[in-house]
Amino acid sequence: MPIYMDYHHFPGVTVEDVKKAHMADKQMQDKYGVKYHQFWVNQEAGTIFCLIEGPNPEACENVHKEAHGDVACNIVEVEAGLVDAFMGKGHKVDHGIVYYKDGKIDTGFRFILIVDILAKTDQANVSDMRRFKTPRLARNAVFEIVDKNKGTEVKNISDDSIIVVFNEAAVAYQCARGIQKLLSENRDIEFRIGLTEGQPVTHSDGFFEDAIDYTKQLALLANNGEIVLSKDFSKLLIYKREKSIANIKIVSETQQKFIERFFEYTEKNLSNENFSIGNISQDMGISRPQVYRKIIALTGRSPLHFVRDIKMKIAMNLIKENKLSISEIAYELGYSNPSYFSKNFKSKFGVSPSQIMLAS
Numbered sequence: 001m002p003i004y005m006d007y008h009h010f011p012g013v014t015v016e017d018v019k020k021a022h023m024a025d026k027q028m029q030d031k032y033g034v035k036y037h038q039f040w041v042n043q044e045a046g047t048i049f050c051l052i053e054g055p056n057p058e059a060c061e062n063v064h065k066e067a068h069g070d071v072a073c074n075i076v077e078v079e080a081g082l083v084d085a086f087m088g089k090g091h092k093v094d095h096g097i098v099y100y101k102d103g104k105i106d107t108g109f110r111f112i113l114i115v116d117i118l119a120k121t122d123q124a125n126v127s128d129m130r131r132f133k134t135p136r137l138a139r140n141a142v143f144e145i146v147d148k149n150k151g152t153e154v155k156n157i158s159d160d161s162i163i164v165v166f167n168e169a170a171v172a173y174q175c176a177r178g179i180q181k182l183l184s185e186n187r188d189i190e191f192r193i194g195l196t197e198g199q200p201v202t203h204s205d206g207f208f209e210d211a212i213d214y215t216k217q218l219a220l221l222a223n224n225g226e227i228v229l230s231k232d233f234s235k236l237l238i239y240k241r242e243k244s245i246a247n248i249k250i251v252s253e254t255q256q257k258f259i260e261r262f263f264e265y266t267e268k269n270l271s272n273e274n275f276s277i278g279n280i281s282q283d284m285g286i287s288r289p290q291v292y293r294k295i296i297a298l299t300g301r302s303p304l305h306f307v308r309d310i311k312m313k314i315a316m317n318l319i320k321e322n323k324l325s326i327s328e329i330a331y332e333l334g335y336s337n338p339s340y341f342s343k344n345f346k347s348k349f350g351v352s353p354s355q356i357m358l359a360s
Contacts, residue, residue, distance in 0.1 A: 006072035007201035011046035022096035024067035040108030111172035194218030196230035
């Protein structure tokens with residue numbers, strides 16, 4: 001049967017409250033052919049995540065309705081392999097409550113690290129694609145550090161970003177700093193790192209979807225060699241003094257709200273050839289000078305340069321998929337002139353789209 005995870009938000013909830021509800025679910029589950037396995041509860045955040053096996057979401061929901069009436073905010077189908085990757089295996093479960101091996105209650109929140117690695121544009125040689133493939137060695141070195149810090153790689157099918165999940169904020173940060181130090185010694189690459197915390201299910205449809213999307217956005221905000229942390233993640237760090245050091249940037253809650261709106265608008269308008277800062281300003285209800293100030297403060301790049309970087313990252317992924325022609329990719333990203341698109345791509349990556357397509 002399919003596996004589902006649901007999400008409840010009850011401020012002030014206690015572990016005992018959830019334990020009683022879980023026991024009630026167990027008594028009712030056979031009626032609907034459902035099996036409630038375990039749950040994660042975060043008393044401070046007021047969140048609960050139940051792992052369920054059932055024929056469909058409606059059956060799972062009906063158990064909650066009849067058992068205690070506490071219906072979930074959302075329920076999503078999840079792959080068993082992804083549950084193991086993010087939530088781990090072999091934890092102690094007592095009356096449905098998940099505990100870490102040290103006896104602490106597992107809240108279900110995880111810490112997501114994303115690393116983007118690229119060959120440096122000024123060192124890429126258009127006649128020698130081996131230079132462009134340099135990041136492979138850097139990626140291998142990153143995975144060695146991840147293994148030492150007991151992080152779990154999550155398979156990424158959407159792009160070349162490295163995605164790693166951790167149970168502890170301090171360990172995730174330590175790993176990120178280790179990766180930053182190592183990669184900073186490699187002059188042939190550029191790299192950017194995003195780091196945040198996230199919960200398994202939100203109001204979105206995907207498992208850890210919001211957390212991964214936001215961490216990718218943080219990595220895009222980073223300048224070469226930087227680690228960008230979410231405000232929530234930075235609050236959890238033991239290393240309070242280190243947060244002010246160079247090449248560490250923290251996104252405030254106000255900045256987070258702005259950048260989420262900016263990315264949402266950008267993604268919806270990528271194919272619009274009339275896309276401009278004026279459009280962004282008007283549709284987001286923010287003046288042009290404010291848009292410029294906010295984007296430059298966050299990224300160190302002008303809004304147009306930052307949008308170009310977003311488009312070029314998407315272009316690279318589409319080219320490697322090898323499903324669309326270069327002209328089709330150009331139109332998909334709002335370029336009416338494929339030659340101008342290719343010029344922008346080569347300016348960013350040091351090689352032409354056709355060379356990437358031939359090498360993929």
